[in-house]
Amino acid sequence: MKQKTRILALLLALLMTVALVGCAQEQTEEPAPTPEAGQDAEQGTEQDAEQGTEAMDVDVVIVGAGMSGLMAAYEFETAHPDVTYVVLEKLGYVTGSLPATGGIIAGINSQYHEDAGIAPATTSDFADLFEITSKTEVNRELIDNVYAHSDVVLNNLIEWGAPFITTPEAASVYSDKVYGLRTENRGSTFATFLQNKVEEDGLNILMQTTATELIVQDGAVKGVKAESKDKNYEITADYVLLATGGFGSNAEMIAEYCPAYTDAMVSSNAGATGDAITMTEQFGTKVVGEGVMGAPMSTDGNALVTSMFLVNGKGERFISEAEPKYVIQSEVVYNQDATAYYIVDANYSDQEQIQQKVEAGVLTPYDSLEEMAEDLGMDSATLIATVEAYNAAIDAGTDPEFGLPVAKATKIETAPFYADKMWHRFFGTIPGVEINNDCQVLNGEGAPVPGLYASGEATAGNAFTYQYPGAGIGISYAANSGRLAAENIANALQK
Ligand SMILES: Cc1cc2nc3c(=O)[nH]c(=O)nc-3n(C[C@H](O)[C@H](O)[C@H](O)COP(=O)(O)OP(=O)(O)OC[C@H]3O[C@@H](n4cnc5c(N)ncnc54)[C@H](O)[C@@H]3O)c2cc1C
Structure with a gap:
């Protein structure tokens, strides 16, 4: 039997959750007392008082208690109870980015999908979606492996009492197969549920404990x-x-890895410092994938105006405004000199929002399009021609150039006209350490590093690239790849 550690920092975790929402950048690591570790004789714990170093021995060390690390721990707990493990979490709360999210986890074939009459789907449906948004071929075998048990992951969460709204919602306009389950009141509710669950179950977690380096012997x-x-x-283990x-x-x-986003607004959690990349540099491990997960904001960090008229820095339209915001963002960043404006006029429905943005200095009222073009450095003839063509498309009831549903x-x-400038924002990064289809970390020559696995956002670029694939994919990839890695480790341990 494994000895379980109680997490003593729950109250603190809840406070951290609140602090995280809205501005993860402002988080500070929690100065609360470190919970007692769950060491016991079986785990070979021994304290070296002089060095202040505690030795511990387990089958597996999981570094990180976000969605991925926690679902890996639960795979051991539920399916491989003989595996001894410890989770290390450098922050003062568990669940990583989860509290700040929209609280939706994408999946297929759960009980709630069935109840809602959503047609059964396959892992290929994830791969199809990722291929569209990645704009390149994806590794279907890895995606199949990751999502092979996504129904089990969702059904477990449902069974444990996750506060999901029972009606699944489509993850993306590019897939009519992949749906997600959303928690009431977004990610903070999801995270609170999971934090409580982890505490009740006494998962073996060392809080506010940072893994600083891998112990490597003869390349393993x-x-x-x-x-x-x-x-x-100093924790010895067969697998990390x-x-x-x-x-x-x-x-x-x-x-280095997302240069197009250096000026973007960042909403990552404070622990997201790329430690998997740093720790695997010694093996020559490649970093694969590009881009970020995220959608744009206004220049003050608030929501953009809800406009269906978008132009680039030259005053030209370039995409259907009905595309998802994360798709529009990457098109702007990569192909439109990173500049775009949502334009509205005096008839915009939310005049209160306009007034607030004017008072905050985000929007300027322009008496004419010429005045707007001059102020924004656009050619006014181009902007006026774009507006005329747009208005004509609405009159005609069709937008042949970009396919916007003009209704x-x-x-x-x-007049007055307003232009809300887009500010690129991301909450997750895609480039990650290269893994094989079993989640083993690869060295620079493409061979597995013995004893080393990786999962979650640290490996996202192996499954999708370029941009966020859709609602709930970040959380679902983290959860399902963590579960897969743990299953493979347990099989390797034959436990
Ligand atoms: C504001 C925001 C909104 C988002 N919205 C959505 C959304 O609506 N839908 C969606 O699907 N995805 C969303 N995401 C992305 C999604 O939440 C993440 O991709 C996913 O949760 C990542 O899980 P993870 O476990 O891989 O990583 P994380 O959640 O980042 O967890 C990793 C954990 O590891 C810890 N850690 C790191 N290094 C060490 C170390 N050396 N030692 C010990 N601990 C360490 C970190 O402190 C952290 O707690 C959002 C993210 C944010 C920040």
């Missing part, structure tokens, strides 16, 4: 060294799973 990973406020750990999340809180890595659009014709 044999554990990790870790640090908390009070002591150091890196579930450390992305690198949104690491400006240097953003500059939803209103003409731009009455």
Whole structure:
């Protein structure tokens, strides 16, 4: 029997959850007391008082207690109870990015999908969706493996009492197969539920404990060294799973792996510093994939005006305004010199929003399109021609150039005119350490590093690239890849 550690920082975790929502950047690591570790004789724990280093021995060290690390731990708990493990979490709360999310986890074939009469889907439906948004072929075998038991992951969450709204919602306009389950009141509710569950179940977690380096012997990973406020750990293990999340809180890595987004608004969690990338550099592990998960905001960090008329920095339309915002963002960043404006006129439905944005200095009222073009550095003839063509498309009832369903659009014709500039924003990063289809980390030559697995956002670029594939995919990829990695580790341990 494994000895379980109670997480003593629940109250603190809930406070952190509240603090995280809305502005993960502002988080600070929690100065609360580190919970007692769940060491016992079976795990070979031994304290070296002089060094302040505690030795521990387990089958598996999971680094990171986000969705991915937690679902890996639950795979051991539920399906492979003989596996001894410890989860290390550097922050003062578990669930990583989850509290700040929309709280939707994509999936197929759960009880709620069935109840809602949604047709059974397959793992290929995930791959089809990822292929559309990635704009390139994707690794279907990895995606099949990751999502092979996504119904089990969702059904477990349902059975455990996750506060999901029972009606699934489509993950993307590009798929009529993949649906997600959303929690009431977004991610904070989802995270609170999971934090409570983890505490009740007494998962073996060392809070506020940072894995600092891998223990490597003869090229094989044999554990990790870790640090908390009070002591150091040397944890030997047959396997290490890196579930450390992305690198949104690491400006240097953003500059290196997502250079198009260096000026973007970042909403990653404070622990997302790319530690999987740093820890695997020694093996020459490649970082694969590009881009970010995210959708744009207005320049003050608030929502953009809800306009169906979008132009680039030259005053030209370039995409159907009905495309998902995360698709529009990557089109702007990669192909439109990173500049775009949503334009509205005096007939815009939410005049209160306009007034607030004018008072905040985000919007300027323009008496004419010429004045707007001059102020924004556009050629006024181009902007006026674009507006005329747009209005004509609405009159004609069709937009042959970009396919906007114009029934939803209103003409731009009455001063004052306003232009809300898009500010690129991301909440997750895509480039991640290269893994094989079993979630084993690969070295620079494409061979598995013995003893080392990775999952979650730290590996997202292996499954999709370029942009966010749809609502709930970040959470579902983290959960399902964590579960897969744990299953493969348990099989390797023959436990
Ligand atoms: C504001 C925001 C909104 C989002 N909205 C959505 C959404 O609506 N839908 C969706 O699907 N996805 C969304 N995402 C993305 C999604 O939440 C993540 O992709 C997913 O939760 C990642 O899970 P993870 O476990 O891989 O990583 P994380 O959640 O980042 O967890 C990793 C954990 O590892 C810890 N850690 C890192 N390094 C170490 C170390 N060396 N030692 C110990 N611990 C370490 C971190 O502190 C962190 O707690 C959003 C993210 C954010 C921030």
